[in-house]
Amino acid sequence: MNKKRTAAEKHEGIQNALERCGKLNYNYRPVQAGWTMPDGSYNYRGTVGQRMGRVFLRTLVKLFAPLITFCVCGARVVGRKNLKGLKGGAVSICNHIHYLDTFFIRRAVGAFRSYHTMGPWNNRKDFVGFIMRRGAMLPLTANLAGMRNLNAELERLVTKKKQIINFYPEQAFWKNYQKPRPMMDGAFHYAVKFNVPVVPIFCTFKKKKGKPKKLRINVLPLLYPNEALPRAERIADLKARAQAAWKQCYEKAYAIPLEYLTRE
Numbered sequence: 001m002n003k004k005r006t007a008a009e010k011h012e013g014i015q016n017a018l019e020r021c022g023k024l025n026y027n028y029r030p031v032q033a034g035w036t037m038p039d040g041s042y043n044y045r046g047t048v049g050q051r052m053g054r055v056f057l058r059t060l061v062k063l064f065a066p067l068i069t070f071c072v073c074g075a076r077v078v079g080r081k082n083l084k085g086l087k088g089g090a091v092s093i094c095n096h097i098h099y100l101d102t103f104f105i106r107r108a109v110g111a112f113r114s115y116h117t118m119g120p121w122n123n124r125k126d127f128v129g130f131i132m133r134r135g136a137m138l139p140l141t142a143n144l145a146g147m148r149n150l151n152a153e154l155e156r157l158v159t160k161k162k163q164i165i166n167f168y169p170e171q172a173f174w175k176n177y178q179k180p181r182p183m184m185d186g187a188f189h190y191a192v193k194f195n196v197p198v199v200p201i202f203c204t205f206k207k208k209k210g211k212p213k214k215l216r217i218n219v220l221p222l223l224y225p226n227e228a229l230p231r232a233e234r235i236a237d238l239k240a241r242a243q244a245a246w247k248q249c250y251e252k253a254y255a256i257p258l259e260y261l262t263r264e
Contacts, residue, residue, distance in 0.1 A: 011175045019261045024181040027172035031121045038123055040145025044138060044153035053134035058113070061135075065103040072100065074214035077107050082221045083199070088112060088162030090222075091191040092199035093242060096168035097177050101203075102135070104217045105166050108201050114164045115157055117186075119171070138165070158194045165190065169242070178205060179258060180246035188238045192231060197222040198238060200245045204253035216253065220245045 014028050038044075046054065069075035092114065094105050102116050115136040122132055123139040138154070141147055157163040167187035174181070180202065191198045200220040205213040223241050225234050247258050 008176065015174055015177055016261055019179075020263050022260075024260075025170055025172050025184070027119075029173060031119075032124070034126060035121045035124045035129070037120050037143055038139050038141040038146040038150070039143040040149065042123075042139075042141070042146050042149060044149050045156075046133070050134050054136060057131070057135050061103065061106055065106055069100055069103050069107060069215070073098070075104060075107070075217055076214070077217045077219065079219040080108065080110055082219050083110065083112070086112070086197065086199070086222060088164070089158050089194070089196045090164045090199050091158070091187050091194075091196060092164050092166045092201055093169045093183070093187050094166060094201040095177075095180060095203055095246070096170055096173045097175060097203055098215075099175075101168070102166075104203060104215075105201060108217045108219050109164050109199070112164050113161075114166050116166045117168075154190060155194065158190070158196055164199065169239075176205075178250070178254065179260065180243065180250050183239055183243055185235055185239060188235045188242070191238060192225045192234045195225060195227070197224045198242055200242050200249075202246045202249040204249065206253070218249050218253070220249060 018024065018026050018028065043050075045051075090112075092105060092109065094101060094108075098104065102114075105114055105116065113136075115138055117138045117140055118132070120139050120141050122137060123129060124132070138150065141150060154165055158165055167190075169183035169187050170181040171184050171186075172181075187198065199222060202218045202220060204216045204218060206216055207213045223238060223245065226237050227234070229237055250258055
């Protein structure tokens with residue numbers, strides 16, 4: 001228990017220091033060796049074996065994710081009614097705060113299938129990478145040919161298969177961090193490109209006196225691109241509305257205004 005508290009305090013100290021410097025998108029966790037940048041030969045759709053493995057893993061997750069996330073985090077989904085009317089084909093965004101984030105998203109979207117964009121360093125050569133590639137991971141890439149492959153697969157999944165693609169718009173994992181962080185353009189670029197709604201998801205913690213923290217997976221109202229605006233403004237507007245939705249959720253959940261630490 002002491003080790004867990006020490007680790008939590010270490011994360012909090014680093015996050016507070018970065019927050020004071022305004023570096024809210026900095027990835028302070030070291031990247032493990034043993035990964036490869038997806039290139040033109042990377043098969044985002046996956047081989048037949050990988051697709052079969054994906055079906056198997058998806059079934060296991062559907063069966064056990066609710067139990068695992070409840071036992072580990074006391075997680076409960078709030079606001080799934082906001083998905084009413086969604087026909088599929090959407091971009092979801094979620095704050096990146098836990099190792100079980102993908103489980104949270106799968107619980108949040110219910111019957112819809114979700115795929116998950118992740119940093120290229122998640123394309124690992126070990127067993128973890130093996131599982132992630134069969135768990136609907138779509139690794140991002142800095143390779144031009146690889147990016148063309150990724151774009152083609154995203155378009156196929158969203159526009160033809162009507163699936164949900166998840167992005168962590170802060171692009172950095174901050175364990176158990178409660179405040180909403182600034183978002184990058186990526187998720188909103190694709191929402192505008194494919195003309196699909198954004199599903200904002202924001203995870204908060206609820207603590208009762210004398211009891212452990214309980215995680216709440218908040219599904220917020222859908223956000224649609226404003227087609228009356230030029231493309232660049234459409235992306236900026238969608239991102240601004242998503243940021244505002246996260247802020248509102250944070251302030252409602254914790255009953256405090258959103259304020260960031262500043263240099264003393």
